[in-house]
Amino acid sequence: MKGDELVAELVSRVAGEIGAILYSLGIKDEFTDDQLALELGIEINEIRRALFAMYEVGLAEYRRKKDDETGWMEYYWKIRYDRAKLVLRKELEKTKEKLEKKLETESEEIYYVCPNVCVKVSYDEAIAMNFLCPKCGSRIEFLDSSRAVEKVKEEIENIEKILASL
Numbered sequence: 001m002k003g004d005e006l007v008a009e010l011v012s013r014v015a016g017e018i019g020a021i022l023y024s025l026g027i028k029d030e031f032t033d034d035q036l037a038l039e040l041g042i043e044i045n046e047i048r049r050a051l052f053a054m055y056e057v058g059l060a061e062y063r064r065k066k067d068d069e070t071g072w073m074e075y076y077w078k079i080r081y082d083r084a085k086l087v088l089r090k091e092l093e094k095t096k097e098k099l100e101k102k103l104e105t106e107s108e109e110i111y112y113v114c115p116n117v118c119v120k121v122s123y124d125e126a127i128a129m130n131f132l133c134p135k136c137g138s139r140i141e142f143l144d145s146s147r148a149v150e151k152v153k154e155e156i157e158n159i160e161k162i163l164a165s166l
């Protein structure tokens with residue numbers, strides 16, 4: 001996937017469908033959320049929710065200004081297209097960190113599972129259960145986590161490739 005596609009995917013993951021629509025509009029200048037709601041025919045609350053979600057990851061910013069006529073607070077938004085790659089990089093690095101932690105626990109811990117998938121327990125717990133599933137009585141077996149570990153490793157490699165290409 002290319003950088004642009006990855007950013008689009010990130011936007012829809014954090015800000016949903018509405019966020020993806022707003023982002024795809026490519027509005028370079030400031031805009032107010034109520035004006036946009038009017039133009040797009042989308043509920044203002046949904047637009048705000050999407051914009052705030054984008055703000056949370058650094059893809060949008062806003063300033064508030066009191067409208068002299070109505071006395072209401074107006075939100076002036078700007079989508080930070082210029083920060084897209086930076087935000088994408090940050091999010092990918094976060095995901096990578098999570099996967100690396102997962103890799104650590106998966107590689108270190110030894111698990112035993114029931115063949116009927118009732119339980120997944122540690123070695124000590126398995127001993128305490130006499131290696132018999134407390135639910136169905138089947139003999140619980142050593143879980144070979146090497147495949148799961150391989151998969152996580154692959155995911156990490158994938159992310160590293162993307163990060164190197166950004």
Ligand SMILES: [Zn+2]
Pocket residue numbers: 114115116117118119133134135136137138
């Ligand atoms: Zn069982």
